[in-house]
Amino acid sequence: MEPALQIQNVSVRYGEFTALDHIELNLQHHTTLGLVGESGSGKSTLARVIAGLITPDEGQILLGDQTLKKKRSREQYKKIQMIFQNPDASLNPKHSVRQILAEALLFHRIVDRSQVEKRSKELLARVQLEAKALDKYPHEFSGGQRQRIAIARAISVEPSLLIADEPTSALDVSVQLSVLELFNSLKRELNLTLLFISHDLGVIHAISDTVAVMRQGQLVEISPKEQFFTRPETAYSRELLSAVPKMPKLISSGGLYEPTI
Numbered sequence: 001m002e003p004a005l006q007i008q009n010v011s012v013r014y015g016e017f018t019a020l021d022h023i024e025l026n027l028q029h030h031t032t033l034g035l036v037g038e039s040g041s042g043k044s045t046l047a048r049v050i051a052g053l054i055t056p057d058e059g060q061i062l063l064g065d066q067t068l069k070k071k072r073s074r075e076q077y078k079k080i081q082m083i084f085q086n087p088d089a090s091l092n093p094k095h096s097v098r099q100i101l102a103e104a105l106l107f108h109r110i111v112d113r114s115q116v117e118k119r120s121k122e123l124l125a126r127v128q129l130e131a132k133a134l135d136k137y138p139h140e141f142s143g144g145q146r147q148r149i150a151i152a153r154a155i156s157v158e159p160s161l162l163i164a165d166e167p168t169s170a171l172d173v174s175v176q177l178s179v180l181e182l183f184n185s186l187k188r189e190l191n192l193t194l195l196f197i198s199h200d201l202g203v204i205h206a207i208s209d210t211v212a213v214m215r216q217g218q219l220v221e222i223s224p225k226e227q228f229f230t231r232p233e234t235a236y237s238r239e240l241l242s243a244v245p246k247m248p249k250l251i252s253s254g255g256l257y258e259p260t261i
């Protein structure tokens with residue numbers, strides 16, 4: 001079977017500046033790829049190209065066996081959903097949670113109008129929010145709860161690939177953990193493929209199966225998680241790992257990460 005997503009020779013330029021330089025990367029079905037790299041290395045640009053928000057200057061992207069054209073079909077758009085660092089980016093502040101979920105469900109024809117309420121409650125339960133959240137507005141929730149609503153909206157349209165760009169960076173550590181657990185359980189239960197971007201290696205350790213490292217628009221390493229954290233391939237990866245504070249930061253189902261190098 002072909003990979004869930006193939007990025008082939010993709011380059012993006014902003015004027016004279018090359019933000020992505022001939023990227024080659026495959027995402028395997030039902031796995032999480034953790035994307036790391038210093039600020040400005042091109043992680044968000046790569047996420048936006050995959051989500052169809054930016055058209056690459058070169059190269060192509062395949063979702064399953066379909067090449068994604070410049071103008072994607074509604075079906076192709078829905079298959080790749082994105083979660084941002086700031087959940088407000090995808091939540092209309094003037095809409096209640098009921099409206100936010102109904103809009104996504106109806107626009108993508110996931111259910112008909114008579115089923116919207118039932119499906120919306122199921123989605124809230126999946127992200128561990130109570131049904132009474134339907135009648136509230138985004139500003140009435142905490143940051144972690146807002147991120148859960150953004151996740152519910154994203155999974156409502158039944159994507160095959162979820163891209164999360166620093167989704168826990170703005171949250172307290174204790175809230176981060178519960179949101180990471182949610183991503184892990186959604187991956188298992190919904191058979192999702194995840195691309196998870198974070199500058200926090202504790203987060204990457206908790207969530208990833210494979211780690212990809214970007215530097216100055218290029219991918220410099222793609223390794224299985226355990227290998228990346230114990231025997232990284234490049235001096236740059238070693239540099240990133242050695243910059244992690246010596247205190248273990250996160251405990252998760254992936255285990256406690258303590259820097260070893």
Ligand SMILES: Nc1ncnc2c1ncn2[C@@H]1O[C@H](COP(=O)(O)OP(=O)(O)OP(=O)(O)O)[C@@H](O)[C@H]1O
Binds near residue numbers: 041043044045
């Ligand atoms: N619209 C744009 N126009 C011009 N340059 C841009 C634009 N968007 C991003 N860049 C530049 O492209 C480079 C890569 O940016 P990008 O946001 O992809 O990096 P990143 O790795 O996600 O960084 P961060 O971790 O800080 O979010 C940066 O140097 C950035 O300044």
